[in-house]
Amino acid sequence: MLGIAIGHRIARIGRLDPEGRPTVTATDLAGTDGVADPATALTMLLAEVTGEEAVATGEEAVLGLPAAAGREAEADLRRAAEDAGLRVNRIVPEPVAVALHYGAIDEGVHRTVLVVDQAATTVDLTVLAITPDLTVRIVTTRTAQLADDHALTAIAQELTEAAPDAVLLSGDLYTTPAHRTDIENLADAQGLTMRCRTPELAVVHGLLLLEDFGLLRIATGPAPARTHFPSPLEDPEPQPWSIPVADPEPQNAPPDNAPKGPGAVPTPPRGREQPPPPDSEPPTATTPPIPTPEPEVAPIPTPEPEPEPEPETPRPEPAQASTVRSVPVTQLQAIRRDDHLLVLWAWPDSALTARVRWRREDVTTAGDGPRDGDIRCQRRVYEHDGGLDLPVGRGAVTLTVEALVPDPAVDTEGAASLRIPAEPPIVEYEPSLRRRLTGARVATVTFTARTGCDLPALRIVHGLGRYRPTSTAEGTVLHEVPAQRLPAGAPLIVEFPLPSTKGPSWLVCFPVDGPDSGPDSEQDRDIDIRPTALHRLRVT
Numbered sequence: 001m002l003g004i005a006i007g008h009r010i011a012r013i014g015r016l017d018p019e020g021r022p023t024v025t026a027t028d029l030a031g032t033d034g035v036a037d038p039a040t041a042l043t044m045l046l047a048e049v050t051g052e053e054a055v056a057t058g059e060e061a062v063l064g065l066p067a068a069a070g071r072e073a074e075a076d077l078r079r080a081a082e083d084a085g086l087r088v089n090r091i092v093p094e095p096v097a098v099a100l101h102y103g104a105i106d107e108g109v110h111r112t113v114l115v116v117d118q119a120a121t122t123v124d125l126t127v128l129a130i131t132p133d134l135t136v137r138i139v140t141t142r143t144a145q146l147a148d149d150h151a152l153t154a155i156a157q158e159l160t161e162a163a164p165d166a167v168l169l170s171g172d173l174y175t176t177p178a179h180r181t182d183i184e185n186l187a188d189a190q191g192l193t194m195r196c197r198t199p200e201l202a203v204v205h206g207l208l209l210l211e212d213f214g215l216l217r218i219a220t221g222p223a224p225a226r227t228h229f230p231s232p233l234e235d236p237e238p239q240p241w242s243i244p245v246a247d248p249e250p251q252n253a254p255p256d257n258a259p260k261g262p263g264a265v266p267t268p269p270r271g272r273e274q275p276p277p278p279d280s281e282p283p284t285a286t287t288p289p290i291p292t293p294e295p296e297v298a299p300i301p302t303p304e305p306e307p308e309p310e311p312e313t314p315r316p317e318p319a320q321a322s323t324v325r326s327v328p329v330t331q332l333q334a335i336r337r338d339d340h341l342l343v344l345w346a347w348p349d350s351a352l353t354a355r356v357r358w359r360r361e362d363v364t365t366a367g368d369g370p371r372d373g374d375i376r377c378q379r380r381v382y383e384h385d386g387g388l389d390l391p392v393g394r395g396a397v398t399l400t401v402e403a404l405v406p407d408p409a410v411d412t413e414g415a416a417s418l419r420i421p422a423e424p425p426i427v428e429y430e431p432s433l434r435r436r437l438t439g440a441r442v443a444t445v446t447f448t449a450r451t452g453c454d455l456p457a458l459r460i461v462h463g464l465g466r467y468r469p470t471s472t473a474e475g476t477v478l479h480e481v482p483a484q485r486l487p488a489g490a491p492l493i494v495e496f497p498l499p500s501t502k503g504p505s506w507l508v509c510f511p512v513d514g515p516d517s518g519p520d521s522e523q524d525r526d527i528d529i530r531p532t533a534l535h536r537l538r539v540t
Helices: 038-048 071-083 094-101 152-162 177-184 199-212 317-323 379-385
Strands: 002-006 010-016 022-028 060-065 087-093 111-118 122-131 135-145 166-170 193-195 217-220 325-328 330-337 340-346 353-360 372-378 388-391 397-405 416-420 426-435 441-449 453-455 458-464 476-481 484-486 492-497 505-511 528-531
Touching: 002 038, 002 094, 002 199, 010 038, 010 199, 022 038, 022 199, 038 071, 060 071, 060 094, 060 199, 071 087, 087 094, 087 199, 094 111, 094 122, 094 135, 094 166, 094 199, 111 152, 122 152, 135 152, 152 177, 166 177, 166 199, 177 193, 217 330, 217 340, 330 397, 330 416, 340 397, 353 379, 353 388, 372 379, 379 388, 441 453, 441 476, 441 505, 476 492, 505 528
Parallel strands: 002 060, 060 087, 111 166, 135 217, 166 193, 426 528
Antiparallel strands: 002 010, 010 022, 111 122, 122 135, 325 397, 330 340, 340 388, 353 372, 353 397, 397 416, 426 441, 441 492, 453 484, 458 476, 458 505
């Protein structure tokens, strides 16, 4: 995985070495504005990476997007990377990458940080709100032009308004300690945490760390309140919170101690302006003419069925469901977990339900399971589970996700779509070492496959030193495994003598270079050959 950050004047590309350490190559764009012309900047950057570090066609990359860039700049950046032969895994706002670099994003924390990224003529100030569910919200982003105060006025103003917990510095300018000291001396910065570790590499290092945050969601705007308001899709009946209550007691109901019966004088409704006259008292039970109308009291229950239809008059209210709009979700992604997919997206603030449709592209017979599906996902369940789990197999899948928004003012309709390629057949191998009675050392390499596949021809390379070999040129070929069919679950075991050596040694497998079995051949293009664990490659 590559991490690529293109600035106005400098562009950087990074990757993790076999030991997990980042290596970064930077290039001066020499008069080219990388943000305005990412295609030229990317061409210049990739030309700087040569030798074993050269970028291969189809290599996966995570791209950094400047804080102030819009959707058009994001589209230009993606197009430039794809035209250069890269597969774009994700485009991430650079302030989020800076927060990853400094370890500001973690599960179970509420945190507000200010990311300061200063260039030669401008400074980008971005406020990030980090919530416990690994959601990062870009609250505000401001770009200030630099004057004689070296951007301090703008930073001081942002510290006053945002009241962050920490300040994260990014950019080549802050490699000079004096610039960091200027910010630390601001009145509103007293007592705040200030981070300035390798600020020139903060963005590209953060992009390389993104792979460890599969559940990371990025949104814009302040963090929404956690109050749950049901939508018409969840319960079509009127809810208590939607019925106005003017008085806790019914206005037309008589008090408990009011006289009951046909001769009772009705009590005026509460809140009326005219109180009852002082000399008007309810008639007593001794009033003679009152009992005569008693036969009229019996028919009283007959009118009661008439008001019954009245509660049904509000039932047209569920017609609000007709105003529901299908809105494309943002940041749609899917993470493979064997034969399941963990589907993640960013919810619009007013959406409580999403419609998820999927279609498998590898179903050929009826026994392979359903070819497609269409389900509803409730937001509260999604947030509780940390995403939506779909059992769709290991083949290629096409997903569409749309949020259902009960807002008639929304006029953008549609769905976000994502195609997940089939998981390549995985072949795992594990070397081991044993000694014979004669003292000779014998190496054993065991290959296993989760599904049946055609194993390409392989070379087993023996390397010496602290670091494992990354190519056949960095060691000695001790054994060649011919191309053959590898059934699912049936191990393939090869043995060969291992020469005596001193110090650490490794056994690593690589495809054989050749017209029919090289890295670009049809035979092994879709085979993932990996060790069961990196540390097990070291045999001595």
